[in-house]
Amino acid sequence: MTDRKEPLIDSLLDELFQQKSPPDLTARILAQLHSPTDSAQVTPSQNGAAHPAPISAPIYTAALQATHPPVDGPASEIKASEIDITEPVASRSELARRRTIWARRRQWIISGGMSIALMALVAFGAWVIRGNQLEQERLAREDAANPLVTPAHVESPINDKKANDDPVKPSQNVPSPPLASNSQPPAVAPLMPANTGPVNTGPANTGPANTGPANTDKPQIAANNTTQPSQPEAADPRPQIIAEPIPTLAKNDAQVVTEINDALAAAWKDAGVKPTGDATPEEWCRRVYLRLLGRIPSVEEIKHFASQRGRDRDEKLVNEILYGEQHRDELAQYWGSRLANTLIGRAAGMSDGSDVNRAAFERYLGESVTTGKSYDALARELLTAAGSNQPSAADYNPAVNFLGSLLDQDATLATAKTCQVFLGRQAQCSQCHNHPWDAFDQRQYWQLNAFFRQSHAEKGKESFRVVDKDYAPPGDKPEEGFVYFERNNGVVDVAYPQFPGAPPIPPSGRISDVNRRDYLAQYVTHSDMFAEATVNRMWQHFFGVGFTPLVDDMGKHNPPSHPELLSQLSGDFAASGFDLKRLMRWMALSDAFQLSSQTSPDQVADQPYVGRPLFTHYYSRQMEAEQLYQSLEMVAQSRRAPALIADPAARHQWLGQFAREMGDDEGSVEHALEGSYAQSLEMMNGRLMEKATRLDSGVLKSVINSNMSPSEKIDHLFLAALARKPNGRERKAIGQILTARQDEMPAALQDVWWALLNSNEFLLDH
Known part of the structure; x- marks a missing residue:
């Protein structure tokens, strides 16, 4: 870097190191830009010494002249000798030393900054180019997927009032589907083979094939290897859904x-x-x-x-x-x-x-x-x-x-x-x-x-x-x-x-x-x-x-x-x-x-x-709520099916207390039968639990009135609730309870039965 003194740089150095405000060099810059002499011309000072021109920046001069042409008036007539520039207090040697230090720092900052800026510019350019490519691909896919006739005009329901009630033009914020060469869309392409019916190799099905509501107005499904007869458009303008037939399952x-x-x-x-x-x-x-x-x-x-x-x-x-x-x-x-x-x-x-x-x-x-x-x-x-x-x-x-x-x-x-x-x-x-x-x-x-x-x-x-x-x-x-x-x-x-x-x-x-x-x-x-x-x-x-x-x-x-x-x-x-x-x-x-x-x-x-x-x-x-309800109903019944079929109204009333609609966009439902207080209270002393553990109904009644031994009665209750017999520790503990309460055996069996139905094992599908 040259050791040439530049007042603009010197002023910035003074501001940086000596906390001095730089002078207003606007008039001096304009004078240099509009001076007919070369920007590097040397001007004599008052004592005859040679000083460089106030500003030597031919690159910036050309740029400013291209964007800001000279104007007529006093500003263009200002001379360098008319501008009062206060010399810095520091000595010339000190300023030269500072300029050298600043020049090195500036060179390092500029070179590093330019490298970082160049890398950021390249990355940003690549990101913009890729974004444009993705957007063009998306628009191309949408255009290809919508080969329909563009509507004559598209009005936004969000902004019903438009200036002069003009229809929305294609250039406005409502893009329209692309124009198609034919107003009729193509026939529907196959998605998945059509259902041609199974060959049921499993157990025979004795019920009717279809008892649901009939729907007779359906689009036809035809195999694409079948020639379709041409029909007048007026008779059935709707296209057919053509699909490959599904092969019948050959495996058993x-x-x-x-x-x-x-x-x-x-x-x-x-x-x-x-x-x-x-x-x-x-x-x-x-x-x-x-x-x-x-x-x-x-x-x-x-x-x-x-x-x-x-x-x-x-x-x-x-x-x-x-x-x-x-x-x-x-x-x-x-x-x-x-x-x-x-x-x-x-x-x-x-x-x-x-x-x-x-x-x-x-x-x-x-x-x-x-x-x-x-x-x-x-x-x-x-x-x-x-x-x-x-x-x-x-x-x-x-x-x-x-x-x-x-x-x-x-x-x-x-x-x-x-x-x-x-x-x-x-x-x-x-x-x-x-x-x-x-x-x-x-x-x-x-x-x-x-x-x-x-x-x-x-x-x-x-x-x-x-x-x-x-x-x-x-x-x-x-x-x-x-x-x-x-x-x-x-x-x-x-x-x-x-x-x-x-x-x-x-x-x-x-x-x-x-x-x-x-x-x-x-x-x-x-x-x-x-x-x-x-x-x-x-x-x-x-x-x-x-x-x-x-x-x-x-x-x-x-x-x-x-x-x-x-x-x-x-x-x-x-x-x-x-x-x-x-x-x-x-x-x-x-x-x-x-x-x-x-x-x-x-x-x-x-x-x-x-x-x-x-x-x-x-x-x-x-267990699901429906499984729990039906299981408790079953153990409360004194008879076999069809009494196992619960009354729908009673079942819905019991199940409804655990379900609540959330009212959100998904139509989701909150279900409280998952370890909540409502479930615990219902299981401990709800009406259904009371019905299942009554002495005069269901499983408990049959056990109490049977000729089984106390040990066999306990086995029966365990099998009914948990599908297993009690282990040694459980059998010993329950035996002690029954021995201590021999005078009230039905009540003791009722307590054991209630405990089994409220156990975690009963509530689990395991």
Whole structure:
């Protein structure tokens, strides 16, 4: 660096080291910039010494001249000799030394700063370029997914009042779908093979194939290897859903069970863990009754099962429960209640004055299971149901209790619940923004929501009716049946009905042109997600944990623990004709369902509640509310079935005290039967517990009036409550109690029975 003195730098040094304010050099700078002499010209001082020009910065001079041309007036006529510059107090040698130090520091700062700035600039530029590429790719995908005719104009329902009532132009904040060369969308592409019906190699099903409400106005499903006859557009303008037929399941049930066992055994070997031993026959019998019928078995049922010999006794029991007439009503009651909990929650229809007819809905669902209706047919009925849920109405249809309770103003609850139940995906967060964990982005959410916009729930006093009407966006015509949605940046956009991964359906909102729910039902049940979600939910029911920690939040962010097994079972389930009973049978007869709930140190890697289940033992869990109620009812009964079928009104009243709707966007329900004070009080001295422990009813009455010895009576009570006999320590303690209270033996047995029913072991499915 040169040792040339520069007054501007000197002034800055004075300010830095001597805390002096620099002089105003504005006039001097302007004079130098507009001087005709060279910026490096030497000017004489008063004593004749030579001094450099006030400012020597040709680069800055050129830049300023380009951006600020000389102006006319006094400012341009100022001369250097007219500017009064006070010389620094410090000596010249001191200033030279300081300039040298400052020059070195400045050179280091400038070089380092320029390097950092250059690196930051390169990184920022790369980030901007990549962001633009991603945005262009996203827009390209959206354009490709929406080959529809752009509406003539799009008006925002958020800002109804616009200047001069002008329609929104494409350049405004409401982008429109891209123009298409043809106003008719293409035929719907195949999503998943169509259901052609199973060849049932399992136990015979004697019930009718379908007793649910008929729905005759459905889009056709045809194999794509079949030539479709051309029809006039006026006769049926709706496109057909073309799908590959599902091959009939060629395996028998034993082969499917073997594949389940082999897949789990391979996972155990890979993880270096060993499964626990098998449960006792009594424990397994209790487990089967709880999972299939929703109650514990009676002592007679336990003894009958344990007394049988042969390797097929497990299969006989499962077949008897699923396909026998003896348990038909119980099976319908339990699975009707379970499916209703999944579809509408535990609280809907439990309170007085509710417009949901829960009892009728549960009967409809239970009959669908017991008669062998395929699950995809049941799902289509639920998604397309119309009519009234009032039994006395001419258009009575119990299936409407599903959507009727969810069709709010914008059908957002119906959209979210459909994705959760039938597709196993969360979608409600995508209502407002592109959520990183949701399976669908914001546009896809509103495309799904558009399928429900023709449907409405007309509320009555204690009932409702689901009807379909022409739909049109605000201020527009039904021919353009799009829906508005607002992005999180404030831009108002539009969406047409379209299932993820499939072309859009006709955009018209007129029922005479297209019934959107018909198409939605077909798309949902032909999606791979439908079979996977059903298998995952059923696996959770039997084993306590699904292949994913949350069965209604599947996706890349929540990968399954056994992806190959899930895929295999989903394909087998679809090929079976979506037969729920066969799916239950496969899981109940698997080796993993036979295992004891006892654990060992060899199973440390089996961590089911953090997303790494290996199913090396049976995961104990608390009874469901329905199981607890039905079990207490059973031990309180003095007679066998059909007295085991509880009165629906009494059952709903008891269950309703533990469930409360949260009223949030997800329609979630708070359940208090999970170790709460309400549960403890009900179990200790509630009316149902009082009924189950009365001296003159149920199990206790039969034991007291029997000719059994005191030891045999205790064995009977233990077997009835816990499906086992007492161990040595328990037998000794209870024997001492009975000996001390010989004069009041019935009361002593009553206390023992009450203690057993309030024990943690009774409340557990183990």
